[in-house]
Amino acid sequence: MPNERLTTSEIGLIWTQYMQSSMSVQILLYFSEKVEDSNIKEIIDQALKINEGLTTNMRELFQTEELPVPIGFDEHDVNREAPRLFSDSFMLMFVETLAKTGLLIHGTTLAGTVRKDVRTLLSNTLSETSNLFNNCIDTSLDKGVYIKAPHIEVQDKVEYIQSKKYLSPFFKRSLNTVEMIHLFENIKTNMLGELICTGFAQTTNSTDIKKYMNRGKEISSKHIQTFTTIFKESDINTPMGSDAYVTNSEIAPYSDKLVVYLMSVLSATGQGNYSTSSTASLRYDLVLTYQRLSVEIALFAKDGLDLMIKNGWLEESPQAIDRRQNRKINNSI
Structure with missing residues (x-):
């Protein structure tokens, strides 16, 4: 059975995903050029691969549906030759935040999607982003740069307000x-x-x-x-x-x-x-x-x-x- 036309909510959600993933690609391309730590570079390249794949798949969706492909962001929006602006730890923290945001956005988009091919794409992206997030935390802990929540002493029994x-x-x-x-x-x-x-x-x-x-x-x-x-x-x-x-x-x-x-x-x-x-x-x-x-x-x-x-x-x-x-x-x- 052929896929039905995209609904209005699907078009809007996919458009937003395309804009943000095409932006993320340009940010990560520069990071990948400037990062010095090989372990952090692996994380950045993993995030780059996810966003490049998502951007390509979303573009193909728009083309298949004969909808205008968003302009978004491309190689004109990044200067990969610019000197290093951020430390490796910043880049790792940024990718962690990108992964957290991705988990929310992909989940929200999936929840608003009906078409099976789009749900499959988003489900796969959600799984890849979850893996990226876990790798970010593991790497941050290994490098000793992860910012942990405060430790406290808690009460020793359950109480009601x-x-x-x-x-x-x-x-x-x-x-x-x-x-x-x-x-x-x-x-x-x-x-x-x-x-x-x-x-x-x-x-x-x-x-x-x-x-x-x-x-x-x-x-x-x-x-x-x-x-x-x-x-x-x-x-x-x-x-x-x-x-x-x-x-x-x-x-x-x-x-x-x-x-x-x-x-x-x-x-x-x-x-x-x-x-x-x-x-x-x-x-x-x-x-x-x-x-x-x-x-x-x-x-x-x-x-x-x-x-x-x-x-x-x-x-x-x-x-x-x-x-x-x-x-x-x-x-x-």
Whole structure:
């Protein structure tokens, strides 16, 4: 039985996957050229192979369905000859984050897909991404650069919440382990964001984008400080940083279009993380903090979209034909 036409949700989800995987390919091509550690290079090349395969398969899907193939990102968006901008540990941490995001995106896309060939493709990609994520963690542990969540002493028996005071924003009880893991993960992602913005701010020639990246760095730094303070209030040691760093290179490895799009993807991921963290937290002061910080990220993301529109970089996702406009044209003839 031949495959049915793609549904609207499938087209939209596949389009998003294509845009992000084509961007990831260019990022990873540069990483593969500049990484020095052979074990980390294997991880980068594994991630590159997954994203190249996904980009090719998605392009073929669009062509088979006679749909316009997205422009996305290509060799014009990367300068593989640019000097090394990030340390090996940064690259490994970036691929770990890429794998985490991929697990969420591929899972979401799979859940919204009906056609068997597309489900098979996404299921295989999900399995490959899971393997990549596990390899990232194993390699980070072997290298001694993995940033671990805090160790704590926990109560020795199960207890029930006895009072609404447990939820109160005014009575700041000790953090529970669920709240801790979300705070910890948000510190890690903001550490990554801070380094990315630092690198892109020092390599772009655009005043507007330099200003935008410096603003992103300030937001990430402020959010790290906010979450660190919450840990300290519960007398819990905050996660220690790795040896991830940015070099002093001032030559851009990526196009301005790619770096601003990457920031839009990271901002969307950050908003999703904060929304999940807010839902999982039972201390209302944490809920309010996540909601407040989410607004700041949303405004930052909106300004990034404005930058892309201003420069003609924001590609439209597939949309329905405007039949109302066609009727207006026909009526005027």
